[in-house]
Amino acid sequence: MAEMFARRMGTVHRSFIREILKVTANPEIISFAGGLPNPELFPVAAMGKAAHEVFSNIGASALQYSTTEGDAGLRAIIARRYRENRGLVVDPDSILITTGSQQILDIVAKVFIDQGDKVVIERPGYLGAIQAFSLFEPEFVTVSLEPDGPNLDELEAAFRDGAKCFYSVPNFQNPSGVSYSLAKRKGVAELLDRYDVLFIEDDPYGELRFMGEDLPSIYSFCNKPGILCGSFSKIAAPGFRIGWLVAGQAAYDKLVIAKQAADLHTSTVAQAIMRRYLETNDIESHVALIRERYGYQRGVMVEMIRQYFPSCVTIIEPEGGMFLWATMPEGFSSMDLFDVAIKDKVAFVPGRPFYVDGTGENTMRLNFSNSDEARIEAGIKRLGKSIEAFLE
Amino acid sequence: MAEMFARRMGTVHRSFIREILKVTANPEIISFAGGLPNPELFPVAAMGKAAHEVFSNIGASALQYSTTEGDAGLRAIIARRYRENRGLVVDPDSILITTGSQQILDIVAKVFIDQGDKVVIERPGYLGAIQAFSLFEPEFVTVSLEPDGPNLDELEAAFRDGAKCFYSVPNFQNPSGVSYSLAKRKGVAELLDRYDVLFIEDDPYGELRFMGEDLPSIYSFCNKPGILCGSFSKIAAPGFRIGWLVAGQAAYDKLVIAKQAADLHTSTVAQAIMRRYLETNDIESHVALIRERYGYQRGVMVEMIRQYFPSCVTIIEPEGGMFLWATMPEGFSSMDLFDVAIKDKVAFVPGRPFYVDGTGENTMRLNFSNSDEARIEAGIKRLGKSIEAFLE
Known part of the structure; x- marks a missing residue:
């Protein structure tokens, strides 16, 4: 074998x-x-109630095949929360629901990474990304993560040296807990504007800030479309396996193809329960x-x-x-x-x-x-x- | 872009x-x-009841991260149904729960297919498999599907010519509706014994026989471990996105790695509801x-x-x-x-x-x-x- x-x-x-x-x-x-x-x-009781309502209200359609892009109502809620909580205007049609945010890493790698492509990650870096990307055989280039974010000189050197993409977790990174300062965020965005590097901003923890000020996403500073990743795992529950990405049109179309080949679509049942929970509870x-x-x-x-x-x-x-x-x-x-x-x-x-x-x-x-x-x-x-x- | x-x-x-x-x-x-x-x-009402019981009985654990291999109780039920309905003895530990059976095609391709590898499929062939495999850039080799199954001469020629794997849907194939005869099943198994070709038997429709006799899976005739694929999509509901594969130990270990990189694990909630449904209803x-x-x-x-x-x-x-x-x-x-x-x-x-x-x-x-x-x-x-x- x-x-x-x-x-x-x-x-x-x-x-x-x-x-x-x-x-x-x-x-x-x-x-x-x-x-x-x-x-x-x-929120066990609230989720149980949401599940009950889904089966009572929409019945069979919660059990049927559904679109690869994901539940339209759920995508609208995600767009609304970006707008209200982060001041970020995102078209619901640019949101793709994924089977957890882990799946984003798999399909982004599939769509963008050829063998030997230079993928820039933070050092230390998120293990799930290292695993997902590794299967597409990139050359990893690491950039020191300092207490206020990546070393920008190293980052620029990596970009200058032909990097294909930069995978970044700017808020309370796993594993280091580091959060990028405002200056570093702007610095990263400025470099992204100057080099043709795909930016992948992973933000599973961004809403879990205990102290200090909320800072804008790097995505919001960029003039070129990157890929912004989100997840319900840390703010509601991980057992649903519901994440999402935001991407520009060209990348979105390819990511939909890769998502469809990967698992057709994310669980209709899980999406319906999550949507109902969000519609009938105060997630904030x-x-x-x-x-x-x-x-x-x-x-x-x-x-x-x-x-x-x-x-x-x-x-x-x-x-x-x-x-x-x-x-x-x-x-x-x-x-x-x-x-x-x-x-x-x-x-x-x-x-x-x-x-x-x-x-x-x-x-x-x-x-x-x-x-x-x-x-x-x-x-x-x-x-x-x-x-x-x-x-x- | x-x-x-x-x-x-x-x-x-x-x-x-x-x-x-x-x-x-x-x-x-x-x-x-x-x-x-x-x-x-x-089964909308029964699924609604199962969902209610899951949230009442096991609560938070249905919402937490879970193992990549999948719910142990669900895997035991799948093994029991193979034994009772098909006379097939399958170790629950050789079963991997997947996000629909589409995901099996993605992770099997990821684990086994290098660029240019010869992948044998039926002509006509299942589109979902063609899509999932294509992303790993194989050379497709097609074998005529006759009314009683594949042309065995063509199949042997493909095997002799260095095929890496054979993807087969022996029961009521999508798109052709063709079902392999007993003789063709044994013929395929005999060829698989003689050549080093990975066998992937996809069986989403096997339980939906309206006429004629149920026939054993090709997997059951093989002396070498292949990969057997199953799904709840056609016998319960597709909206859960729950499929499964059965594999030998060496392949299983690698498939778990690929599954983990793809989406960590299949929705805990979806698996828990499906398991409860199966435990409290007569699926047969x-x-x-x-x-x-x-x-x-x-x-x-x-x-x-x-x-x-x-x-x-x-x-x-x-x-x-x-x-x-x-x-x-x-x-x-x-x-x-x-x-x-x-x-x-x-x-x-x-x-x-x-x-x-x-x-x-x-x-x-x-x-x-x-x-x-x-x-x-x-x-x-x-x-x-x-x-x-x-x-x-």
């Missing part, structure tokens, strides 16, 4: 995080490794609730880290999202620390898989969205001990 | 059927062009009802064709499924007929898009699952007149 696999499968492996999650299934382990939203905040209050809770959990984690981590471990304090990034002194391996920490019954994700260049050995990602105050306190205390023992 | 698209997009276009469906949206047109199940048969009686209704509709269409089509138009009378295949005399174009028929307010799918070699000009596909007796009678009468006028 092995000799039958396509060449592209040669360099792709199961997600490292996936393998970690198996180890952390033991309930005695306090895990900051996953990337799950807090299920206590899922719900998002405010998530922001408040995650902001609190983030605060507890930062506080506990100050208390229990040795001072040589530095962190990036995120202004939103779900992740916090920690860096040990040079020369220490978070992969090795992981083994120590698991014995102390606490888990995190070692940073190396987020670096396609094999660096990042001394970094780690900690998730704060899926643990309550008590577990964060106990877990960070354990991890602080593990780190101290490990560094000695 | 055009110069930014990947090379693979150069030869792929929007589905021709999709374009046809736009023309046929006019309610005055009786359309046999689509490929939709009859929505009157969707429901499938029997669909079989009875489609069998009746198929009978009406065959009868009306005998009455209203000129005798020089030959048809393949399907023993199941949703489609009937008609062939005009050589030299006539069903594309041209289409324009005549639309003026007479009746539609079908011209056969040419199902032939990657550009032949099949005189053929057409007629769907009988989505029209009742009165519309079938009126539509075939109209189409008979169009054909007569056209042939003169």
